[in-house]
Amino acid sequence: MRIRFWLWVPLALFAFFAGLAAYMLTQEKEQFVASTMIGQPLPDFALPPAFGALPGASKADFTGGKPRLLNIWASWCLPCIAEAPQLDALKAQGVEIVGIAIRDRPEDVANFLSRYGNPYSRIGSDTISEVQLAIGSSGVPETFVIDAKGLIRYQHIGDIRADDVPKLLAELEKAR
């Protein structure tokens, strides 16, 4: 049997590809679209209350002495259920959380909060994703750290996991 050189070419090419792909898979990759609004002031907005019990939200609510969290969520969003305990934990640490409910109905919002707890001081209702888009958020949930002057300082994309809580607290401290 003659071993012919060209018969090994496909295997060599594949080995090269596999090595490259394996290397690239181990590299960190930015999966999320970061907001270009970071470092910018909040856009102007004034949203009506998302349901009866809490006031709505506007840009003016973010200008008073301390940093706050702006949480973009919705009652129809599953990861929002997952992050509810972490929001409660942040609230227990004395953080003020302003919510913006995306494309929601008052009865669904009330239902969600009675079931999973209410960490919010106020919730604005954004029925057409207007503020969400203006602030550079591409999905729910997302959480922004807003400093005392109303500047957007930090963006957290996706649900807040237990190990994200210290990180957010540190960002809030930095924004003070």
Add this chain to the structure above:
Amino acid sequence: MIAEIGLAALWLAAALAVLQMVSGAFALRSPPGQVNALAIYARPAAVVQAILAVLAFAMLLWAFATTDLSLKLVAANSHSMKPLIYKLSGTWGNHEGSMLLWVGVLAASGGLLSLFEWRLPERTMGATLAVQGFVALGFYAFLLLSSNPFERLPVPAAEGNGLNPLLQDIGLAIHPPTLYAGYVGLSVAFSLAMGALMTREVNPAFARVMRPWVLGAWVLLTLGITAGSYWAYYELGWGGWWFWDPVENASLMPWLAATALMHSVAVLAARDALRTWTIMLGVLAFSMSMLGTFLVRSGVLTSVHAFAVDPERGAFILGLLGLYIGGAFTIFALRAGAVAEGKRFAAVSREGALVLNNVMLSAILAIVLLGTLYPLLTEAFDVRVSVGPPYFNPASAIFAIPMLLVMAVGPLLRWKSDKPARLQFELALIAALVIGGIAAVSFFGQFPLLPLLGLGLAAALAVAAFLPLRGRQLGRVPVATWGMVIAHFGIAVSLFGMACEGAFSKERLAAVAPGGTEQIADFAVTLESVTPIAGPNWTAIEAQLAVREDGGAPVILTPQARTFWSPPQSTSESALLTRWDGQLYAVIGNQAEDGRWQIRVWWKPFVTFIWYGGILVALGGVLAIAGRVRVDVKRRRASVKGARRRADVEALGSSGGVPAPQPAE
């Protein structure tokens, strides 16, 4: 309960894949002329495995149809308010579901192969089924260990998370399953190639067994790519029909490999040549399918399509790739030298033309593969590039143009050896059509080079496709030959559409106040009004465009800018006015400060021919399968009849005491 049945079926199917693999492998250890007692389980295992895998998929379909929100997959990808058709299509509009569809098709093709294929020697069949079982096993492991579609939520969700609105379209209901069936159908070609390589039974009989599988997968790929291209064209609202996106390339590469394979299998079946090359293409075609799956699923490449990005899963698939592609090419390198060389042929011959076609197709494949993987290579050095049409179009054209010219001439050549002088008339006609076509078009204005060449070639190909029928009695032309003629004609039609779109498209982007009119080609487009409307799960801004052709009666077009709320996302719904000679394509954009609306309108002459051509090509493939299968069935019937006659003769001979006449062979 439904989900548990599905999960149990998957585990059982995986167990049967092991049985199929082991039992099939025993066939290799059987002495010549006999059947190993342990090898008889491979066929039934493949059939039952197919039934179980299809059952698992049916269970997932059921869960989506009834929106069973206790299933994590349903809750994450469906919504109770979605129309039923999109609930069903949501089954494969996500990672786990589409992988289940993948293994379902894989198992079903294995089952069909073992039910209907009885011509191969049992050793080769056993080895083939062993490989098929081995491949299936890896994907079962992938599903069960890292992508379980039947995972329950601890607490059922109150409402589902919806489905990506881009995917809520009838295109999605057809395009991915077709493409998947094509991708995975190639697994049979892969297994057959490996099986034949292991037993060294690479011969025309083997090629005849492989051919319908390659043709079938190729037809489905053709249809899937055609449908996908049309879907991207009207759904993305960018007006283009091919974007050289990594995921589009992932579907194009198996198609190119399958096209080459289909032609080389034909050479092997008819002339017993190109043995090693056919085996390599058989391995390559399915490797490209798996590679495509890896690129889409792992997220190593950035694409508009990559919807389930997860490096861990990527690593799993890469491991499977290493096992299957790496293993197959290793066996190929070790064993292919031992496959006896096939018959020889002259450079100018049918085989020669098909070899050239194969080389060109492989070169295009290499161009597309390189362009697709190049960003991956540069990113390893922290340079971000994106490779687009400026690379792909000319680079692939360099090889596509000679390939198309050979395609016009090849079918006219004789097998084994031929003289160009015999084809003087045909060659002159083809050359005259190419040159005449280009000259005629250039007469009317300045056009880009590639579309111009495309128009000339399309004219020549359309005529050349029918030349093989010249001087033959049409009623006696085999069905498979009609298939070739129609498929080649379809390529010409498609090429014509692409070239026209490239050369003659007109575009108009204007800010229009309600009541305003814009002129494009022969059409006057008036923006009558812009109104908000609501659908089942979206709201939209809809423009009413009155289109008058040459001052005739108005036709109303209604392009929309849709906003879905679950999950929130905007899409642009184009509106199309189809004429036999082209399409008017309208999209509505944003509203400007002064109240005017951005309207974008294209007139694309003959653009629909791109997809008509695709359908013709697929139809040609169907005819080829039908023709081949009919001939095979006839041949088998004749041999059964012959055997029965011999048995009768023998029976007569033994009862009468007269020696039976020996059939003269």
